[in-house]
Amino acid sequence: MARRIPDHLHPNPAVVAIWRVVAALPKGQVTTYGAIAERAGLGRSARQVGYALRIASPDLQLPWHRVVGAGGRLSLPREGEAYQQQCRRLSAEGVVVNNGRVRLAQSTSLDALLWGRQRC
DNA sequence: TCGATGACCTCTA
């Protein structure tokens, strides 16, 4: 699951710390940028999380799609390619994406099947 | 050194 991220992959320790936290996110669970910053020991530097994900190499295979904005809002341009991919990958994990929003905190797999009209 | 720039967040109106 939580794949290890070597220190030498990036000179900035904060970036590596963020990658580690993201890599540890369980499948089907979503969190916010702010929460990740907190867990990485960066306080309110939520923007750093966005930065770290943006510069991350695809080779890392980070589950970046499990990271959303506050209130469960997808924080990517809706017209972009990345947005579509995030929607699909979340849906594939049973996370309901409704009009650019996901259910934070609750989001059990059960009502995912009941509520789930995957409108990406 | 400094202003611009975000895959952000919170509070108002």
Next chain:
DNA sequence: ATAGAGGCCATCG
């Protein structure tokens, strides 16, 4: 529910 203003903070040119 939506929009705008401010705040935040590391990076970048």
